[in-house]
Each structure stands twice: as C-alpha cells, then as structure tokens.
Amino acid sequence: MSSLLLRNGHIIDPANGCDEIADLRIEDGRIAAIGQGLSNDGAVQELDVGGLVVCPGLIDMHVHLREPGQEWKEDIESASRAAVAGGVTRMCCMPNTQPTLDHAGVVTQVIMRARQVGLCEVHPIGAVSRCLAGRELTEMRELARAGAVAFSDDGMPVWHAGVMRKALEYASSFGFLVIQHAEDKQLTDGGCINEGWMSTQLGVEGMPAEGEDAMIARDIMLTRRTGGRYHVAHISTRGAVALVREAQREGLQVTAEAAPHHFALTEEEVMAYNADAKMSPPLRTEADRQAVVEGLRDGTISVIATDHAPHHIDDKRCGLSCAAFGIVGLETMLPVSLQLVRDGVLSMSELIAKMSLNPARLLGLDGGTLSIGAPADVCIFDATERWVLDREALFSKSKNTPWHGREMSGRVCYTLKQGRLVYQRGKILD
Template identity: 50%
Template sequence: MRLLIKGGRLIDPFNHIDAIQDLLVEDGKIRSRGNALDDSGCEIIDASGKIVCPGFIDIHVHLREPGFEYKEDIASGTRAAACGGFTTVCCMPNTEPVIDNEAVVGFVREKARKVGIVNVLPVGSISKKQAGLELSEIAELVTAGCVAISDDGKPVMKANIMRNALDYAKMFGLPVLSHCEDLNLVNGGLMHEGYYSTIYGLRGIPAAAEEVMVARDIILARLTGGHLHICHASTAGSMALVRQAKAEGLNVTCEVTPHHLTLSDEIIDGYDADTKVNPPLRSEEHLLALREALLDGTVDCIATDHAPHHFEAKDCEYELAACGISGLETAIAVIMDKLVRPGLLDIKDMVKLFTSGPAGVMGIDKGSLEEGKSADITIIDSEIVKTVDPRTFKSKGRNTPYKGMELQGWPCMTLVNGVLVAQNGEIVLKK
C-alpha cells in the first residue's frame, strides 16, 4: 500500500526538519520525504495548511487493565489515544494484579495486540505488588517487554529500595520513573498548600512534599549512575533541582503535564472534583516556573498522566473524590491553545516535547519521520476550534476540568504503521 501525504508542514525535530514537503508511506514505513514526489498508485491525503509530525508519544498513561476495566480498558484507552493524536502510549503498572511479573506483562501485550489501535508499551512495577518492600524481578520484566519501571500512583518511600531499583535498572539501560511524594508531608492533603487552600478551607499539600523526594532520588541517581525520570513534576523547586542535576551531567529527566502547565489552584473554588489530581494543581508561581523550564530545556517531555475514573469516583465530596484527569483526548488541543497560539511555546518545541523528547527518555525507536521507520504520524489542524465535551470521549473516563472550554488547534488525523486509525475525533479503523 502506498500513501502520499501532500503539502503539509513537516515538523520533525529529531531530523531538524521544518518545511512544506510531501511524505510518502509504503508498506507501513516512511519511504521518502520531499517535493513533487511520484504519486502514481498512491492514496492521497491533502495536508495543505496542516502540520504533519512524527506520531505523538505519551509515556504516562493509566489504561487500568487488568483489574479496573470499569474505569478504562486497553480497547477504550487506545481509542482515546488515537483520537487525541497519540500513536504510542506507555501504560503504568498500578493495575490488579500489578504489572510485576512476566504473566501480567504478557497479558497486557497480547490484549493490546488484539484490541489496541496504537502502540502500547508496558511499564513494570519497581516493587512487588507496588508495596515498596521488595524489588520486582526486573530482568524478567525486561525480557517480557517492559520499557521502564515505576511504582507510579505510589511513592517508593524506602530509599534503599529506590537505590537498588536504579542500580538494577542501569544494567538493562532502563529508566526508573519516580512518583515523587513524601506521604508524611502530604498528610491527608487535598490541594496545593497556599493562599487558596486557606481560602477554600481544604487541607493543603506543600510543594516540599514533592521536592524532598525529587532531591532524594537525584542524590540516589548520582550515587548509582542510573537513569532517573521524574514523573508529573509540578513545582518550581523540582524544576530547580532537575536543572541542577542536568548541569551536573546526571542521567536525570522529567515530564510535566498539560494540566500543571495551564491550570492553577485558583480554579478549585467550585470544589469540582475533576480538578482534584495528584500532584495537585499548584499556584501561579509554580505554573510559570514549569513554563520557563519548557523553554530552557529542563523539561524533556509532556505527558498526560491520563487517569480515567468512573462517574461515582468524581461525583462526590472533594475530600472523598479520586485523584486524576482523563487527559489523552485534550492534551494536544490544550497545549496548542494555551501555549502555542499565544506565542508562549514554539510549535517546533511543542512537537519535540511530544515526539523525540519522550522517545529519548524511554529509549524507544519512535518519534521521527526518518526514512525506513514505522509510519506513525500525527496531523494537526491549527485552525480547528472545538468545545471540550466529555460525552464524546472514547475514554471511559469523562473526568476533565477542561469540560465546556473552547480550544483551538486539534489533531485531525492519526496514522499507526501507515494506517489511518482516527480522523477528526472519530475512530476509522475497525478492530
């Protein structure tokens, strides 16, 4: 099968490409780039006026299967990813049973092969059952197909466990994805500790609860030489620590989420449980520090931390509500509208943060339009304006603080291995 994507603005940060070019796809691979390519025998996609990118990658997604299929499953989660413009997702291990052994990894990979419509890469747990007491069999997880290890959803409170995880993971070239949170400092908090937590009468979570664990894990990365990746970094202090670690030459990377880049704790005034997330939405000063870190290269990638929940988990008092935002279907539009369109983030940098950036963190052969590579492609229409309506989500999780918000700039086509799987928010591939 030959497919020619004509007249689009190709942006491929990995190969330093930003030009109006055609893209030829053949047998699921990128065959060539250029102008006036031979279109004989090709199916044509007119991408004039649109942005053609390597397939977007989300390295932090909760697909919930096995065990919590009422929140999300691999079929619904990958459809949400495709409609959101993502061609590859890395799924977190806080399932039931936990992804801590070969059998569960095998289940996830086989289920993804059968019903998934984007690439699914499993992340194994650092500790058995995510209990934080004993390391998982890391070699077994690598052999089974895991691309990283993490206890995301729970912090690794024991420093010796994290040290050993970094040591063992280093032998396999595996990143350790750290959920940085000191539970003793969290102490039952519900939102960021500061002015608005006082005004709204909710117990606060200090920025230090994240920062002391970021500092600890960076010290352990220095000790071991392992690859430490900070998940969902949310504070100015975390950015300063990561920036310093990078300057020192340590193998430390980090991600930020669209919601921490665009929403502050002020919006919690209505006690809408869809604003409850972990780490919490921070104050304006932290939000601005994250944006600054995007520009100076401290942040390696944007990841959604897609955390879908069933209706009842959010339709309750703020104190009782589950933490998490269903973010796959809105992430690109949020960044396009809130950062790129106002000129706060260059479109080329935005594409890098969703493509070669996350691919580099995870050490996967994705994130470019290089000839011979899999034709995973995301096409964005910067002119599309839509209002976020959770009722149209392909995810089972409708929990989003962006509901009712008008956003400009949406993914319009998603191709995986050269096959069009989603178009204008709808699934077109039958599987």
C-alpha cells in the first residue's frame, strides 16, 4: 500500500475539532499522523497542498445510481467517477432501481460492482416495501445483513401509514434509520413544479407544500408512537423545517437532509419552462429556501445530500409537464454548498460536517473523519477557485443540471480513496 505526505494543507476535521495548517501522513491506506513539519525519510511521496482545504472524503447519503436497470442514464462506474470528481468517497444509493433493492441478492450485487470499480464505496439503502409498492415490508434484517445501511422507498413515499409504522418499529429494533421521501401523492399527483404563483403563470399543475408537510407531520406522530429513527430526505418547505425542529425539541429521533438545489435555487428557475430545474420535491419559494438555510444554520438539518438523479436528455426534452424529475448533483455539491460559508451561514467546519461526519454518524459508517487510523478517504479542494460549469465535462452519463454555464466558486483538486489518489483536477486516476 502506498504512503503519501500532504504538505501544508488547511486541515479541517470536524470529528476532532481540527482546523489548522498542518501536514498529513498516510500509511497503508490509513491516516497515520497530522502535525506541523512532519518528517519524511525521503521514502514517502509528497504532495504540496498549500492553500487548499484537506477534509474527510465527502459522504453523499442520497444518490440514484440507475444500475441495475437504467444504465443508459448512469451506472455504478460513471456515478463513481462523478462522485470522486465531486470529492465524494462514499455514497448511499436509493432502492428505486430495476429490480428494486428489496432483495439481499441485489444489494450484494451493487456493493460488489462498486468494489470492482474501486473508486467510491457504495452503501445501499434497502427498500422499505417490496417493489416500493408500499404494501408489504421487505426482509429488513436480511437486507441489513447484505450491507444495506438504512431503509427507504425513495423515488416513492412510504404512503401507507400502517406500513410506515411497522417499518419504524422493525428498523429501530436493530437501530436503523427509515428515510422518507415525504410526498402525499393525493395532493401532488399530476403536479410538476411548486404550486403557487409560478405554476399559475406557466399554466401547469403544481405540487403544494402541504403534500410534503402533511406526510412529515403524520410520520412524526408515528415516530413518537414507535420510538423509531426517522429521517426526512430532501426537505424543501418552511413548514417541514418547522415540524422537524419541533420534533427535535421534543427529543424525538427525527433528522433531515437538504439538497443543494433547495437552499441555492427557487422556483424562479423554471420560469423559462426549464426542465433541468424540475425535481421532486420541486424548487420552492424564496421563503421556503430561506427556511431551509435557517434549518441548516441552527442544526435542524444536519446533512447535505445531493439527490443525484441522472436522466437522459430524452426524458427531459419533452415539455415541462412530462419531463422526468431530478438533476445530477455529485459534481456540484461542494461548490454550490460553499456559498453557505461565504454567506456566513455555516463555518467551513460545520459545512464539511454536514457532508461527511454527520451522515457517517447517522448511518453508522466507518468514515467522515481524519482520525488517526481511519481509512484515508480525503477530499482536497480550493475553496475560492472560480470556474464555469460545462455539462459536457461532467463525468456523469447524464447532463441534467441547472448550473450549466454558470460560474462556480470552489473546486475539488484531489480525491483520495483509502490513501490512493483517484482524482486529480479533471482526471480520474484508475
């Protein structure tokens, strides 16, 4: 295994309260030492990272890999390349593949395929219900034994209250999280963007905020009843943030993640019928966006996750109403999120925690830290470098991003997976 000495980086490791200019030595794929002026006997390769931030490899707990079943949109290899280009060294994949991740065999297959690719570790999220149909629970323990780290029907909500109650009960009996795509389809069916001024202007069906809020309110009651662990995926409304905050004050095990697009953009993006700004939940109003930002600031929202949802151009260029929901996000998470630091919402250490340490803790993953002895999964980035996003340069197979042609600030320079350099400024090293 390789050894490597990173010189003069700005090391930020929230788990250990580390925020200093120092050297970092990696041996046998693990963090071996952090300190000023570490010695090098001449045997170790050195990398000058002066002026760059050195932090734990990012962990994205909400990714749609599309493999198995829709490999023309994305596969485990292309997603892994996109991940490390975005500084992500672990990602959790959602179960809405074809077949769905509702059997141990499929879960094992995904993990093995990701290991074969060898760039980014994949931790599957097992399905709550068979075929995500929301009626019959999966064999959760078997999925967990095969390597699933949490449960969700994401892509679909767990719409059936009785199934959600049982899922919270069973999953919590072995300490697992249930992740909800909160959407009451009876309120949102047929909708394609946020319901309000914009949907009226464009003359398209809207999805009201209440579709999200109502389901979260129901689920919080079920969490109270069951003592389960409940996590809101891609939170997007003012009401939802308030509900989660209140549940946490009460001491319930309720957590939430926000996707960069929900704190960076608003429904204004769809003004020109832009299908690359169509996602579920939809971009909301400025008041909702500000509520999500406030939730990130005060800690109500502990995780930033992408909801990376690749779609072929044919699924997007068919009019706003019938275009598929979702955008790619692995390669833009870090630069878009850095705006929170520039705006004084979060410190750099708080931001990094939401993209590494916090998801690791929530899911019980062995990562998200630069502690001595930890796997040397490292993201090294320039926090201020300006560049223009070209969707054709994305490593993802799909190019559905609303940030095409926009200036980004902050760029991943190197990504290390277990001490091995796997990404370096625009190049995958495999």
